[in-house]
Amino acid sequence: MPNSRSDKNDFIEKITLIIEENISNEQFGVSELADAIGMSRSNLLRKVKKHTDLSVSQFIRNIRLTLAKELLEDTSYTVSEISYKVGFGSPSYFIKCFGDLYGYPPGETTKMEQEEVATEVPEIKSVKTKGWLKWTLIGLLVIVFGYLISISGVFESETSTAAKTKPAKKSIAVLPFINDSNDSSNVYFINGLMESTLNNLQKIEDLRVISRTSVEKYRRNLITTPEIAKELDVTYLIEGSGQKIGNQILLNIQLIEAATDNHLWSKQYKNSTEDVFSLQAEVAKNIAEEIQVIITPEEVHRIEKKPTNDLVAYDLFLQGLDLLNKPTPENLEKSIPLFSKAIQQDQEFARAYAAIAIAYYLLDEGKAEKEFSDSINYYSDQAMFYDSKLPQSLIAKALFYMEHYEYELAVPYFEKSLEVSPNNDLVLVFLVDLYVNHLPNSEKYLEYALKGLEVDIVAAYDSATASYSYLHISNAFIQAGFVDEAEKYIDRSLEYFPGNLYSEYLKAYILYAKNKDLNELKDLLLATFDKDKSRLDILQEVAKAYYYLGDYQTSYIYYKKFTELREAYNLEIYNSENAKIAYVFDRVGEKELSEKYLEKFKSDADNMQSIYKHYNLAIYYSFKGETEKAIDHLKLFSEEDNFHFWTILFTPIEPLVENVKKHPDYKKVFSLLEKKFRQNHKRIEASLNAKGLL
Structure with missing residues (x-):
């Protein structure tokens, strides 16, 4: 560990000195720092984030601002002169950034310093280090301390009040x-x-x-x-x-x-x-x-x-773009030759290369067998080669990784494209999809869904589309434990489309989270199921409600019908319910079928890649009466993060964990899960407030 800490300090000091050497160059940014230190852009982003919890651009900006603060204290330069000296081409932007970091405008620095002299820590006065580096390290400590406060909830009411009064963009x-x-x-x-x-x-x-x-x-x-x-x-x-x-x-x-x-x-x-x-x-x-x-x-x-110096190329590009913006298969196929002709005119036209990659991805989207992977690879690489900072180039490269199901590799490119084009709705759509379906993460899901709602207004669409957009946001809120917010958005969803049965049964669960009334949950789910008895998803939800109520005979009726239909149609859906199905079948005497579903559940759990692997194995071993193994897996699960609110809500009434509840360590482990969830919830709340999303 000491070596790790030393490496961290050496790394921070090294990049700080590089930034200082280029402090007056307003064009010195992430790519320039990566080149100067001899690292790839992605490795630099990851390492700075790990050590400081800041993006590289934020880190560079804070280095500039800490030096600016020192210059304001020790010199007679004007605010405008200092803004240019530390690499801010716009004094108004410098004033905004300075105020965001320190809480007061740069012109009041001397006054604030005089007021703080009485409370200054003596040890700081004796630090012998280069002036810029000294203030950089102090600034970083302030930032890290602020971050720790935000996740601990110590000043929760003050933080929330400040965030809620922050003026909207x-x-x-x-x-x-x-x-x-x-x-x-x-x-x-x-x-x-x-x-x-x-x-x-x-x-x-x-x-x-x-x-x-x-x-x-x-x-x-x-x-x-x-x-x-x-x-x-x-x-x-x-x-x-x-x-x-x-x-x-x-x-x-x-x-x-x-x-x-x-x-x-x-x-x-x-x-x-x-x-x-x-x-x-x-x-x-x-x-x-x-x-x-x-x-x-x-x-x-x-x-x-x-984008190009060739007007003929640009005209061809605009013709292709007009088709790409109406992405039917026919239009996509027509757009590609136009973009190709634009490239023939200008072989360094990054946006045209990116447009072809995006068109090919859209043509391949949803296909079981991908046809254009090689083309997406070639054109996205060409786009990145000619302009690696172009939002469309970054999107194209991310889509290449999406095409190959390498979702984690796609994320940095999407996030970087959002840095350079903060209102890009296409990127937000892809990021929501990533964090819902491929890299489950309630915090990211919620953040990008809310950002998407700001720029992609659901009221502009048909009622059904608007309803499903609000359903997504409600689902993200409830997964992170925001019950009131989830209820607000699910009500909006149902206002737009009362026939949205997904929203109807999600609302039943939100009301359970609010009222803890299992009979109300059961009645609402039954009412939803009565509206469409072909819905297997609602069928198993009704069975589950009776299961939690302890009415295993009625639960068996619904689960039996669900399993029969699932097998008749050869569907691999809701396999996580197999443990509950096994438990119910066991209670009504269907021992052979119970064992079949339990072992299927165990096989799926063994091969699971998600954070719920050890939770599911704990359930399995609890049902089998092997409480030592069950508690060991529950302890491993308690090391995970970003688990859903449903885990905390339903585990206390979960029949499958009755055996492990008898273990002397159970209360301690579950208390740890509750504590971790509360901390995570507060951190998400503080983060969303800080970003003006809550």
């Missing part, structure tokens, strides 16, 4: 642009201008930007601006119209205060097609300036970066 929706030209063949170009405006605004972290799919329904929708604003829950709307005549572009942009329908600003842009990229960047920056959101130097750089 400004929000905007870019409505579909109108083609003013009589030439309908130019529609793809006008759509491309709208897409570029949206993509550029999505790169601004200080702004909530509604997804393209959410606004598409308003292309031909004649409802009023305030009505659109209410549906999308936004502060501002952008309306645009334009035409392309020869080599000339005429674009009209209007900024509207959504709630009042007040036109705050409008501008007409007249540019040649040769200036299309500067036009796109100018539009986004003008909008951001008008609504007074903070754009970091990195964000300005991303907005101004040209």
Whole structure:
């Protein structure tokens, strides 16, 4: 352990010194640090996260800010001068970041320092180290201490209050642009201008930007601006119209205060097609300036970066993109040759390579046998080679790993793409899917589902889609133990689509979590089952309710029907219920069938890769009466993290664990599980509050 701690300190000191040497270079970021220390970007991200619980960009920013604090205390430089000296190209962004870290603006540093002198720890005065490094290490200790406080819940009420009073981000929706030209063949170009405006605004972290799919329904929708604003829950709307005549572009942009329908600003842009990229960047920056959101130097750089220098290639790309944005199999197949022609014009066109990889992935999605794996690999690698910081390149590479079921390898690419394009709805969709279906994690599932809800507004979709979106969020909340929030979102789900039986029976369980009334749970599940008796999922839920009530004869009737139908249709579903089925069959005298289902449960548990492996083995050995083995597996399970609320809720009434409950260590182990869940719940609550999601 001492060597491990020494390695950690050496690593932190080494990268700190590298950052200090490049402190005034505002372009010095994650990739530059990785190159300087001779590590891959992913290894650097993992190592910094492990040692500091910060992203690399946060770590670099905090190094800059700790030096800035020292300069503010010891010199007569102005705030603006210091912001440039420590690598902030924008003084306003420097002031924001400084305030976020220290809790007061940089101009009050001297005053705050004087007020803190009386309480200063003597040992800190005697530290003999380079000034910048000293303040960096102190800053990191403050951050780590703050993190420990957040997960311990010591100042829970103060943290929650502060988070709830934090002002919401400004929000905007870019409505579909109108083609003013009589030439309908130019529609793809006008759509491309709208897409570029949206993509550029999505790169601004200080702004909530509604997804393209959410606004598409308003292309031909004649409802009023305030009505659109209410549906999308936004502060501002952008309306645009334009035409392309020869080599000339005429674009009209209007900024509207959504709630009042007040036109705050409008501008007409007249540019040649040769200036299309500067036009796109100018539009986004003008909008951001008008609504007074903070754009970091990195964000300005991303907005101004040209995707290609070849206008023919770009025109071909826009034609392909228009098809890719309407991803039917036919459109996807038509888009690929257009992107390929764009690459022939410009062999370094990263966005075109990425678009082909994404199109191939969508064509392969859902197929048992993948047809385009090699193509996805080639085009995603080419996209990364020519621009590894482009969001679409990172998405394409992540999709390559998704194609090969290497989900953990996909995560860093999705997360990095979200760093450079914080409002990217496509990335959020994939991350929710990952953390629900492939890498179960209630915290991540909940975080990305809520972020997705901010930019991909369910009200813009049909009622059924909206209902299932709210169902997902309710499910994420209840898994993490947020009962009231889960009930709120499940009620919304049922408001949109009362016929959503998934939501109906999830609500039954949420109400059980609230009221602890098993008879109410049983009655609600029976009422749901009566609405569709072909539903095997609800059938086994009804059987389970009777099982928990101890009515094994009635439970047997439902479980027997469930197992017969499952086998008749050769379905491998709800295998985790086999232990309960075995228990019920045993209680009604069906010993042979009981043993069959119990051994199937044991086989599945032995081969299980999820965190519930040892919990299921504890259940098995408890049922068999082997309590020592059962408690050993329960102890191993208690070392896991991110287990669901249902584990804590139902284990105390679980008939399968009756034998292990007699073991003298059981209460201690279960108390540890409860404590760990409560701590995890508080940590998630603090994290969501800090991110403005709760």
